[in-house]
Amino acid sequence: MLTHYKVKTPFYFVDFDILAKRYSYLKQAFSRTAGETLIAYSYKTNYLPSICDFLSRLGSLSEVVSGLEMKIAKRLGIPGSKMIFNGPVKTEAEIREASRLRLMLVNLDSFNELKILERNRINGQKINLGVRLSFAPTDHRDESRFGFSVDDGSALKVCRRVARTRGFKLRALHFHLGSVTTELSRFTEAIEQSIGLMRDIEDYAGTKIEYLDVGGGFALETTPPLLQETHYPTLDAYAQTIGRAIAKSARIHGVEVPILIVEPGRALVGPAVQLVSRIISCKQKRNARYLVVDAGTNLVPSCTYLRHQIRLVGREGLRRMYCVTGPLCMESDVLSPAAALPRVKEGDIIAIEDVGAYSITFSSQFMRPRPAAFGLVDGKLVCLAREEIEEDIIRRMSFRRMKATSAH
Ligand SMILES: Cc1ncc(COP(=O)(O)O)c(C=O)c1O
Numbered sequence: 424m425l426t427h428y429k430v431k432t433p434f435y436f437v438d439f440d441i442l443a444k445r446y447s448y449l450k451q452a453f454s455r456t457a458g459e460t461l462i463a464y465s466y467k468t469n470y471l472p473s474i475c476d477f478l479s480r481l482g483s484l485s486e487v488v489s490g491l492e493m494k495i496a497k498r499l500g501i502p503g504s505k506m507i508f509n510g511p512v513k514t515e516a517e518i519r520e521a522s523r524l525r526l527m528l529v530n531l532d533s534f535n536e537l538k539i540l541e542r543n544r545i546n547g548q549k550i551n552l553g554v555r556l557s558f559a560p561t562d563h564r565d566e567s568r569f570g571f572s573v574d575d576g577s578a579l580k581v582c583r584r585v586a587r588t589r590g591f592k593l594r595a596l597h598f599h600l601g602s603v604t605t606e607l608s609r610f611t612e613a614i615e616q617s618i619g620l621m622r623d624i625e626d627y628a629g630t631k632i633e634y635l636d637v638g639g640g641f642a643l644e645t646t647p648p649l650l651q652e653t654h655y656p657t658l659d660a661y662a663q664t665i666g667r668a669i670a671k672s673a674r675i676h677g678v679e680v681p682i683l684i685v686e687p688g689r690a691l692v693g694p695a696v697q698l699v700s701r702i703i704s705c706k707q708k709r710n711a712r713y714l715v716v717d718a719g720t721n722l723v724p725s726c727t728y729l730r731h732q733i734r735l736v737g738r739e740g741l742r743r744m745y746c747v748t749g750p751l752c753m754e755s756d757v758l759s760p761a762a763a764l765p766r767v768k769e770g771d772i773i774a775i776e777d778v779g780a781y782s783i784t785f786s787s788q789f790m791r792p793r794p795a796a797f798g799l800v801d802g803k804l805v806c807l808a809r810e811e812i813e814e815d816i817i818r819r820m821s822f823r824r825m826k827a828t829s830a831h
Pocket of ligand 1: 468486599641689690780
């Protein structure tokens with residue numbers, strides 16, 4: 424199908440049917456076990472406006488972590504009441520904008536941020552706040568650098584301060600355990616501690632917390648780690664663990680079951696994008712068959728640590744192993760050390776699968792401008808982001824000549 428379109432390679436291809444299916448699968452999996460669940464799409468995973476818009480039309484909230492992402496949401500006409508603002512740095516201007524837009528939640532990350540918020544309160548208006556939590560690790564890990572520690576009491580301290588400040592409304596507790604969190608017990612423990620904290624806040628300030636936002640971090644089963652065998656939980660297993668832990672902890676601590684918010688990125692948008700690339704040369708060396716293609720790991724950084732399937736577009740046949748490499752002048756530019764493909768030739772088109780997460784937003788202009796992104800609408804390929812041109816890169820740099828003085 425993709426070979427029928429005369430488009431310059433490489434390019435990203437977004438499949439909105441897959442995106443819709445992933446969204447409803449996630450929504451149903453969590454709603455089945457946790458009751459009312461709000462999905463807040465993590466913009467930084469892939470902030471192509473058409474993707475963000477599509478998901479919000481399906482009912483998703485927008486989880487943003489910068490002024491840039493807030494601006495994209497605003498341009499799409501998404502109201503503040505459907506935006507959650509996270510992240511370790513929120514500038515004064517971003518916080519001013521967040522309170523002007525009356526966001527659904529601003530999740531606090533530090534005491535300094537709280538001070539900025541205090542300065543930017545608007546008379547007669549409440550700022551809806553959440554508090555990001557971190558937990559003392561029960562294994563070899565370090566405690567997360569984000570948010571407020573539950574263990575050392577700073578989480579309770581900040582919640583008390585928010586609860587007694589005029590102009591603030593404490594509505595949520597939030598955590599994100601990290602991208603690709605495979606140990607389900609970490610969710611159970613974090614939920615237990617968060618709901619315990621809800622009890623303390625209710626006792627201290629009479630404030631009932633409406634939302635528990637458990638972040639994202641759900642693994643994508645089709646992209647296992649490159650180097651080790653790891654068992655990934657299914658989406659249903661994440662949903663069941665989280666739903667059950669909330670119900671149990673709420674019962675133990677005698678609090679009302681909070682509304683669950685999840686902030687998926689990778690598991691939602693990952694499968695919906697492919698990177699389409701052309702084989703530039705085929706090389707047989709003593710130890711392997713190499714393919715050099717026109718897309719590098721700078722366009723899919725996760726190829727260096729996850730196994731992405733690679734498919735030959737338009738032809739089937741008996742498969743053999745190829746090492747698929749990119750165009751970068753770096754030995755490490757390997758998209759797959761062992762891709763099973765039918766016999767290929769120069770000029771053939773391949774698709775690197777499941778590249779929707781942290782590819783477009785993580786891509787760099789190393790050696791060449793970044794490629795376009797397309798989607799299919801009524802059988803027609805439509806442009807979602809134009810390709811960069813060399814001039815885009817050159818224009819922002821100064822060509823000022825420095826005086827060439829030699830060192831003595
Ligand atoms: C606060 C927060 N929420 C959600 C996500 C999305 O994570 P993932 O793509 O692993 O689902 C991230 C990613 O780092 C994050 O930092």
